[in-house]
Amino acid sequence: MNRYLADDIGKLILRLTLGLLLIAHGFAKITGGIDGVQAMLAGYGLPQALSYGVFFGEIVAPILLIAGAFTRPAAVVVIINMVFALLLAHTGQILSLGPQGGWAIELQAFFLFVAVAVALLGSGRYALRAD
Numbered sequence: 001m002n003r004y005l006a007d008d009i010g011k012l013i014l015r016l017t018l019g020l021l022l023i024a025h026g027f028a029k030i031t032g033g034i035d036g037v038q039a040m041l042a043g044y045g046l047p048q049a050l051s052y053g054v055f056f057g058e059i060v061a062p063i064l065l066i067a068g069a070f071t072r073p074a075a076v077v078v079i080i081n082m083v084f085a086l087l088l089a090h091t092g093q094i095l096s097l098g099p100q101g102g103w104a105i106e107l108q109a110f111f112l113f114v115a116v117a118v119a120l121l122g123s124g125r126y127a128l129r130a131d
Helices: 003-032 035-045 049-069 072-091 108-119
Strands: none
Touching: 003 049, 003 072, 003 108, 035 072, 035 108, 049 072, 072 108
């Protein structure tokens, strides 16, 4: 297989994996509401209006990632979203193991570091707007 073709397929797989897995979390926010996010923000003295950013980080950005449009900015939005999630909801778990022995925040770390990789790599050839 051509090296460049393999690189572009790898970028597509990263984008689709991040986008599809993250959008499920956004769907849960649409159907279940964002009261929990608002409560966490209020607990830290932050404006509850910031909670609506979760829709950009978990719905809009994943859709852009899946489509391959504005891929790098969308990945940066996911990075910001995950940093907020880690700081607001998972700080106490950063140095912990989960019940099955894995890192307690492995899912959040996965989302964060795959978003960093996508931001650095770009969309690749198989995208609406290659960058």
